[in-house]
Amino acid sequence: MRRPAARFRGPDSIIACAWFPRHNKKKHRGGCVKPAPFAYAKARSIEEAVALLGAHKDARLLAGGQSLIATLNMRLSSPSLLIDINPVGGLDHIGQRNGSVEIGALVRHAQAERSAVIARRAPLIARALPYIAHPAIRNRGTLGGSIAFADPAAELPACLVALGGEVEATGPQGKRCIKADDFFRGLFETALGPAEVLTAIRVPAAGADTRVGFAELARRHGDYAIVGLAASARAAGAGLANVRLAFFGVGDTPVRARQAEAALAAGDIEAAVAALDLSPHDDVQATGAAKKHLAGVLLRRVAKQLTGTEP
Ligand SMILES: Cc1cc2nc3c(=O)[nH]c(=O)nc-3n(C[C@H](O)[C@H](O)[C@H](O)COP(=O)(O)OP(=O)(O)OC[C@H]3O[C@@H](n4cnc5c(N)ncnc54)[C@H](O)[C@@H]3O)c2cc1C
Numbered sequence: 001m002r003r004p005a006a007r008f009r010g011p012d013s014i015i016a017c018a019w020f021p022r023h024n025k026k027k028h029r030g031g032c033v034k035p036a037p038f039a040y041a042k043a044r045s046i047e048e049a050v051a052l053l054g055a056h057k058d059a060r061l062l063a064g065g066q067s068l069i070a071t072l073n074m075r076l077s078s079p080s081l082l083i084d085i086n087p088v089g090g091l092d093h094i095g096q097r098n099g100s101v102e103i104g105a106l107v108r109h110a111q112a113e114r115s116a117v118i119a120r121r122a123p124l125i126a127r128a129l130p131y132i133a134h135p136a137i138r139n140r141g142t143l144g145g146s147i148a149f150a151d152p153a154a155e156l157p158a159c160l161v162a163l164g165g166e167v168e169a170t171g172p173q174g175k176r177c178i179k180a181d182d183f184f185r186g187l188f189e190t191a192l193g194p195a196e197v198l199t200a201i202r203v204p205a206a207g208a209d210t211r212v213g214f215a216e217l218a219r220r221h222g223d224y225a226i227v228g229l230a231a232s233a234r235a236a237g238a239g240l241a242n243v244r245l246a247f248f249g250v251g252d253t254p255v256r257a258r259q260a261e262a263a264l265a266a267g268d269i270e271a272a273v274a275a276l277d278l279s280p281h282d283d284v285q286a287t288g289a290a291k292k293h294l295a296g297v298l299l300r301r302v303a304k305q306l307t308g309t310e311p
Pocket residue numbers: 008009060061062063064065066067068069070105131132133134137140141142143144145146148149151153154155156192196197198199222223224225
């Protein structure tokens with residue numbers, strides 16, 4: 001007899017339903033599992049994780065497992081080796097340094113939600129976190145995993161771009177920093193090299209003149225967004241400067257709408273909506289035209305958050 005397993009949203013945003021046979025030791029001799037066979041290694045340091053990645057070309061890092069395990073179970077990926085980085089120390093810190101907030105790769109979404117530093121100094125991330133999935137997933141999922149996975153409909157990659165943040169990557173040549181605008185290269189594709197581990201993200205610490213805005217439209221709370229918008233700006237007199245609008249769910253990566261940013265900095269919300277430089281494609285959730293319309297709706301809401309005129 002077969003019964004449905006959990007419903008997962010695959011990386012291509014198609015909702016799939018995995019089926020598996022009832023556990024039957026005699027018939028399956030314990031060998032019936034959903035993923036393809038893989039080896040498992042615990043990394044106890046970054047150096048060990050980097051060395052394992054270098055030695056096994058099709059290995060994958062395991063962080064919270066909230067996206068990776070689903071792709072394994074649906075056999076959308078079949079790495080020969082999983083490198084578990086959870087035992088690596090020093091990757092779960094949240095702190096401030098040189099005007100930035102630094103968040104270690106293994107900080108869980110739930111830990112970030114409870115952080116006073118993130119609430120005060122990275123308020124855009126604080127606003128976005130409750131929209132990510134559900135509490136059980138936020139208890140395990142990590143900020144590093146979300147950024148490295150680079151789902152185009154995910155909240156945190158867009159926040160990183162909206163804040164003009166950066167990614168710290170550690171590889172065989174040591175550490176390097178990659179600007180958020182250069183990090184997301186394509187669908188689930190980033191600037192991380194094959195033997196690099198994302199070790200932290202950094203965003204500018206919010207000051208008195210920082211303004212942020214966040215909104216998304218999803219079918220149910222916790223679902224990936226149909227369209228979303230993360231935004232930051234600096235208050236300049238009665239208006240805004242340094243406006244950064246990062247839409248998600250409208251392309252292969254978070255998408256900056258630069259003409260709309262310029263119009264918003266000039267103080268004209270309707271001109272910003274008219275200037276929206278987005279060309280979303282149809283997907284399983286909505287047509288490209290519907291997404292573009294919804295992006296305008298979100299832009300009006302977020303513009304009011306940025307200007308402090310939200311009712
Ligand atoms: C039902 C469901 C609903 C969800 N809804 C949302 C949602 O609405 N919004 C959203 O943003 N997310 C959503 N997620 C995903 C969730 O946020 C994950 O936590 C996140 O995408 C991945 O984090 P993780 O730590 O679980 O990574 P994992 O699943 O462990 O890894 C994901 C990928 O990133 C790589 N990786 C992980 N860590 C690193 C690192 N430090 N350096 C380099 N590569 C790394 C892995 O090798 C893997 O390829 C949902 C997940 C589920 C199961």
